[in-house]
Amino acid sequence: MKLPSHITPSARRRTGPASDRSPVYAMVGNPNCGKTTLFNALTGLRQKVGNYPGVTVEKKIGTAWSQHGKPIQVIDLPGAYSLAARSPDEAVLRDVLFGRREDTPQPDRIICVVDAANLERNLYLVHQVLDLGRPVIIALNMMDMAAAAGMKVDAAELEGALGIPVVACEAVHGKGLVELRLAMSRAELPLARHSWDVPVAVAPAVAELQASLTDHDGRPPLIARAEALLLLTDFDTVRVAGSKPLSGRTHGILDHWRRRWEGEGADWAAALIRSRYEAIGPLCRQAVVRTREQGPSRSDRIDAVLCHSVWGWVVFGAIMAALFFSIFSLAEAPMNFIDGRVAAFGSWVKDAMLAGPLRDLLTDGIIGGVGSVIIFLPQILILFFFVGLLESTGYMARAAFIMDRPMSKVGLNGRSFIPLLGSYACAIPGIMATRTIENAKDRLVTILVAPLMSCSARLPVYLLMIATLLPGDTVPAGRKAGIMVLMYALGTLGVFSFAWVFKRTLFKGAPPHMIMELPPYQPPRFMEITRHMAERGWLFLKNAGTIILAISIVLWFLSTYPKLPNPDATKTEQIAHSFAGQAGHLLEPVIKPLGFDWRIGIGLITSFAAREVFVNSMGVIFGIENAEDDNVPLRDAFRRATWPGGAPLFTPLVCLSLMVYYVFAMQCMSTVAVVKRETNSWRWPLFQIGYMTGTAWLACFILYQIGRAFGY
Amino acid sequence: MPASAFSARVQLCQLPAGATGRVCQLTGDESFCQRVREMGFGEAALVTKISGTTTSLCLVNGTRIALNHRAAMSIMVETLPALPAGKAE
Incomplete structure (x- = not known):
């Protein structure tokens, strides 16, 4: 049975935007088909790209320019295999196309980005998009990958069959962009003439639901039809219709058809999908010619090692070891250089200015505080270089594959590992990446444990403590890296342990299914990696120049005033008398059992803003304490610090205890804000602060007290 | 494909590495x-x-797909005689 002709018209029609305004384009496609690369090429923006599914989880809007110089708004949407959304990122695509997002204009036209090497599967989404009755352009991307796989994809053949523009392109090499821009610049675009037959038994249900959605739920006719088809493919009405409940009438019709099909023992939902593939099959046979039979590809050969049950783990371990070793060995020279320049600048300011509060503010507060943080820039850049390598080559998805087995032991699956691995760099994109997880409970568990992965903000704290613990350049980098690995392992162990606990208590449920596409390997895109490193490095410096600078100034004030009336008081006595010192003393009874004094307490309080602020705070406090002695590195100031009785403050046990505290404690306001936004509730971020900080205190208490009992 | 060409029905997780099957039930x-x-x-x-x-790591329509154990257990396949490389698509 044919669908109504106004839905998938048999005659060619032409449409343009409703008014003279420039059309709004939406860019849609399967995950990892190169949408964002194409979006960046068209708009000149630099949105993050990567060679694994799920890089884009939120819409991005940019402006491209037509051949006549007119602006064209382009919306890049997260990838999806189907309009029947099953995860929050896929729901963004569906809601924008259906005009349900108040913050986004409903697109006038749609660019379907299609991976030419996987034409059949990619055309499934295209087929659903054509049902929306809007003008569509197909960007046949990754033509080079298709050729490498022994396929010749004929864009003209596909264009002839569908009746809409089909542009062959290779976004990554900038090929086909001119042709795509020309197609986008056309005042009118034809509607697809491709039609398909809904199974006879399903067609009355589609018509009835479409009418009800139009009449009782206020949907425009074409959206109503697309939604009717989705409801019949996925009976979960909340998932399809979103938070706005469907009318009783529509619910009734849906229930009626569901019961009827169950009674007949027919799986029409499956038949709907099959019928689409039956329509797509001939298109592919027309458009694709196999130029040669393909043996195992390069990716297959690499996967034989990297996904091997033994060698896969060996390579994974080697990559992680190389990462941590590089952080120490490669970063040492640039770090010493920055350290030297900061110290020289501080000395120059001290010599150039008269003694007084302003000079103290500049040298002890600003240069001491900000300088103590920015020396860790080289390590941050190395970390992001490695993360960039993993993301651009396609290894990220393999890491998820390898980690699936241990993840399944705690009730999650390998898909949760991609957000967790991303959290090594920063928990915020990691938490946002959980939008690709279909199961709501698993997503929440992943959000709750993701901040336990040691992020780049912890790096300065670990490095400072390791430098205090193992002073001197004669200590081999391997030993320092070993302690670092221990901290990262502890964080990862925390992730697994708490996920296990949460999956057996708060979020009980069957282990989730995982089905995930592994992209072909690609050579690293060093330009992209360098750009991403530069962006992250700039962000780090920007934070140092804004938030950390502001905290440095405030902390210097709080650590300097009120002044003691006795001018002969020591610097330590002066800080103890200051506002910050008083706050630290209030906290000291709680943290003394962990081996921390009031000065460390000030660092713990201020670093709730961000973990690296701890180093900055220590830089200010110990900079003031050692103000007479120029250029004392913080690690040396730590080694001089003592308790009132003269016992050293930063013993090896305290250094370890501090690191363990930062492994577990939830010390990041930005993460709290993102968790609130992603869970739409304050309950979970508050719970997260409670359980993580509680665990941090308990772990440090046990470590310190046992260490003391053994005489350390 | 003649019916005799098919052999046992197994879960996808039980399909040996290198073997090709046809999905028969989900x-x-x-x-x-x-x-x-x-x-x-x-x-x-x-x-x-x-x-x-x-x-499990599988090749379907030229795409590498990873499935966890539970997912692979949910897919029943009929094993096919070994095909030359590339023919599975």
Whole structure:
């Protein structure tokens, strides 16, 4: 049975935007088909790209320019295999196309980005998009990958069959962009003439639901039809219709058809999908010619090692070891250089200015505080270089594959590992990446444990403590890296342990299914990696120049005033008398059992803003304490610090205890804000602060007290 | 493909590495089954197992797909005689 002709018209029609305004384009496609690369090429923006599914989880809007110089708004949407959304990122695509997002204009036209090497599967989404009755352009991307796989994809053949523009392109090499821009610049675009037959038994249900959605739920006719088809493919009405409940009438019709099909023992939902593939099959046979039979590809050969049950783990371990070793060995020279320049600048300011509060503010507060943080820039850049390598080559998805087995032991699956691995760099994109997880409970568990992965903000704290613990350049980098690995392992162990606990208590449920596409390997895109490193490095410096600078100034004030009336008081006595010192003393009874004094307490309080602020705070406090002695590195100031009785403050046990505290404690306001936004509730971020900080205190208490009992 | 060419019906996780099968039944929950079908992995699709028992790595329509044990247990396949490389698509 044919669908109504106004839905998938048999005659060619032409449409343009409703008014003279420039059309709004939406860019849609399967995950990892190169949408964002194409979006960046068209708009000149630099949105993050990567060679694994799920890089884009939120819409991005940019402006491209037509051949006549007119602006064209382009919306890049997260990838999806189907309009029947099953995860929050896929729901963004569906809601924008259906005009349900108040913050986004409903697109006038749609660019379907299609991976030419996987034409059949990619055309499934295209087929659903054509049902929306809007003008569509197909960007046949990754033509080079298709050729490498022994396929010749004929864009003209596909264009002839569908009746809409089909542009062959290779976004990554900038090929086909001119042709795509020309197609986008056309005042009118034809509607697809491709039609398909809904199974006879399903067609009355589609018509009835479409009418009800139009009449009782206020949907425009074409959206109503697309939604009717989705409801019949996925009976979960909340998932399809979103938070706005469907009318009783529509619910009734849906229930009626569901019961009827169950009674007949027919799986029409499956038949709907099959019928689409039956329509797509001939298109592919027309458009694709196999130029040669393909043996195992390069990716297959690499996967034989990297996904091997033994060698896969060996390579994974080697990559992680190389990462941590590089952080120490490669970063040492640039770090010493920055350290030297900061110290020289501080000395120059001290010599150039008269003694007084302003000079103290500049040298002890600003240069001491900000300088103590920015020396860790080289390590941050190395970390992001490695993360960039993993993301651009396609290894990220393999890491998820390898980690699936241990993840399944705690009730999650390998898909949760991609957000967790991303959290090594920063928990915020990691938490946002959980939008690709279909199961709501698993997503929440992943959000709750993701901040336990040691992020780049912890790096300065670990490095400072390791430098205090193992002073001197004669200590081999391997030993320092070993302690670092221990901290990262502890964080990862925390992730697994708490996920296990949460999956057996708060979020009980069957282990989730995982089905995930592994992209072909690609050579690293060093330009992209360098750009991403530069962006992250700039962000780090920007934070140092804004938030950390502001905290440095405030902390210097709080650590300097009120002044003691006795001018002969020591610097330590002066800080103890200051506002910050008083706050630290209030906290000291709680943290003394962990081996921390009031000065460390000030660092713990201020670093709730961000973990690296701890180093900055220590830089200010110990900079003031050692103000007479120029250029004392913080690690040396730590080694001089003592308790009132003269016992050293930063013993090896305290250094370890501090690191363990930062492994577990939830010390990041930005993460709290993102968790609130992603869970739409304050309950979970508050719970997260409670359980993580509680665990941090308990772990440090046990470590310190046992260490003391053994005489350390 | 003549019927005699098919042999045992097994779960995808039990399909040996290198073997090719045809998907004959999906037994997981409805949402999972629909997603699998939408990805072109539905009934009648040809699948070649590349590796894995706990987590399976398969080739479907030229795409490498990773499935965890529970997902691979939910997909029943009929084993096919070995095909030359590249024919599984």
